[in-house]
Amino acid sequence: MTVATEPRPGRGPIDPRLWKYSHSARGYLALTIGLSFAATVATVVSALCWPES
Numbered sequence: 001m002t003v004a005t006e007p008r009p010g011r012g013p014i015d016p017r018l019w020k021y022s023h024s025a026r027g028y029l030a031l032t033i034g035l036s037f038a039a040t041v042a043t044v045v046s047a048l049c050w051p052e053s
Helices: 015-019 023-049
Strands: none
Touching: none
C-alpha cells in the first residue's frame, strides 16, 4: 500500500472529473464561495473600523 505525499500535477482544488458531472451543484458552489468571501470582507472591515477605546 502506497501513500501519496504530494498532490498530482494538474489538479486544482476541484477534481476536473467531478466538475464535469456536477452541473447542478455549480450554482450552489459559486453561491457558497461568494457568501464566504462577503463574510470575510465584512469581518475584516468591521475589525478595521471598530473604534478603539
